[in-house]
């Protein structure tokens with residue numbers, strides 16, 4: 001099926017893009033990689049009168065260290081993330097997750113900003129952003145807002161983005177020397193959307209866990225922080241960690257939503273498998 005007719009503009013300046021978004025509020029959509037939006041238009045799930053193609057805004061394509069953070073422009077593609085030494089060094093969790101996103105042709109054009117704005121509950125980056133509590137930089141005609149990932153994701157395909165705003169960048173705190181970041185996912189085939197996925201960041205001080213963050217994807221309407229499990233891990237001696245107790249805490253708090261892929265109990269089991277594998281990999285020093 002072909003999409004309904006639409007007008008198309010490709011601005012070359014951010015101010016011009018923002019003016020267009022404000023002027024055509026309610027009937028405009030931002031076009032980035034188009035890997036999700038164009039399919040939604042063809043399926044009549046989205047029918048904007050105007051597409052504002054932001055791929056001409058070269059300032060949104062950069063990856064740069066800014067003090068203790070890595071700032072990643074919204075137009076950075078999945079492929080760019082995978083070939084960036086800055087990303088692999090400073091945000092290994094994001095780097096690991098990018099290799100699970102779709103396939104080469106899609107990775108070459110799909111963007112991190114598009115993925116976060118779409119907020120698909122089975123997508124990798126929203127869970128990574130939540131795990132690391134990244135900051136989303138949102139720009140509207142009247143200024144900039146900085147929103148933490150914890151506040152940004154608000155439900156099924158729902159975010160804190162307001163009409164007229166676009167994501168310009170995402171800022172991740174650089175991984176610390178005593179921090180291990182691990183991404184694990186189960187999918188039918190590499191590159192398919194996840195059946196269940198998990199993003200984990202553990203800080204370890206003198207053998208004890210001194211800060212644990214754990215976010216799951218494809219378990220509900222939005223990525224979910226496993227708060228009780230995070231609390232349970234805090235202060236534990238890593239080498240002496242009792243896995244069954246961790247899994248019991250996870251089971252007590254994570255009640256995945258069933259979907260077309262699997263029942264809730266199956267997903268809960270898979271989530272436990274991912275947690276075991278991630279903790280096992282850290283224990284063996286191979287994460």
Ligand SMILES: Cc1cc2nc3c(=O)[nH]c(=O)nc-3n(C[C@H](O)[C@H](O)[C@H](O)COP(=O)(O)OP(=O)(O)OC[C@H]3O[C@@H](n4cnc5c(N)ncnc54)[C@H](O)[C@@H]3O)c2cc1C
Nearest residue numbers: 030032033034035036037102110111113114117123166167
């Ligand atoms: C076959 C296939 C398999 C896929 N598999 C996966 C997968 O395994 N994991 C995964 O995470 N994704 C997957 N995707 C989706 C892919 O990652 C997309 O690239 C991504 O979801 C959207 O990015 P995009 O740049 O293409 O955005 P677009 O499709 O251009 O836009 C998506 C939405 O975000 C909005 N938007 C885009 N950029 C911005 C911005 N800067 N500010 C505000 N709003 C913006 C658009 O208006 C639109 O509503 C898959 C896609 C396909 C076609």
